[in-house]
Amino acid sequence: MADFDPVSAWAGVLRAHAAVLPKLERALAPTGLPLTWYDVLMVTNxxxxxxxxxxxxxxxxxxxxxxxxxxxxxxEQAGLxxxxxxxxxxxxxxxxxxxxGRKRLRAAAPIYLAAVRDHFLAHLSDSETKAVSRGLGKVVEAEEPGRR
Structure with missing residues (x-):
């Protein structure tokens, strides 16, 4: 693997994000919750x-x-x-x-989780999922202490 370019990991994160995010948005569209709304509701809940x-x-x-x-x-305007x-x-x-807000979040959660499973997790083994989680977790902790 002498030809491996470590910057390709960063490019992979960006490309995976760009490929998966629109699919999560489309999956959530029927719930009336944009992904940003879902995220804020999930964190708040x-x-x-x-x-x-x-x-x-x-x-x-x-x-x-x-x-x-x-x-x-x-x-707030939507009453959530x-x-x-x-x-x-x-x-x-x-x-x-x-x-x-809790009612709408509960209704959307299975759709969101299925989309994450189908468009992200389905492409990774358990060990790859753990490695991605550990590796990206280190970056988050270093760059945004206290965020995790």
Whole structure:
């Protein structure tokens, strides 16, 4: 394997992302939840008390920090998230998933998971999946401490 170019790993991440993401978007389309909405709902639902400070949501969600506020506003207009004032810090607020948000997330989850399985996991062995997870996890931890 002397001809292996390590930068090809980065190119592979970019190409896999570009190939799979539109398929996940199309799979979710019938649910009415764009992938960015699904991500923010999933992260918020998994948080303690099913709410997160906006700054923490920006750190945990896959959507860029710049877009989190806009996505939360869209979810709020759709009745899937509500902003709650932070009683300890008047400058910040929480994003909390609503009952309707949880209902829509639960309905979309099997579709999302099937798409991830069909368009990503189906192409990897268990050991490759573990290696990808470990390797990319190291990058995330190094580049965004505290994100994982």
């Amino acid at each position: 998994a948080a303690p008390d099913r709410r997160l400070r906006m700054t923490e949501l920006g750190r945990q969600a896959v959507v860029s920090r710049e877009r989190v506020s806009r996505v939360v506003s869209e979810l 998230i509500e902003r709650q004032p932070n009683p300890d810090d008047k400058r910040s607020s929480y994003a909390a998933i609503t009952a309707e």
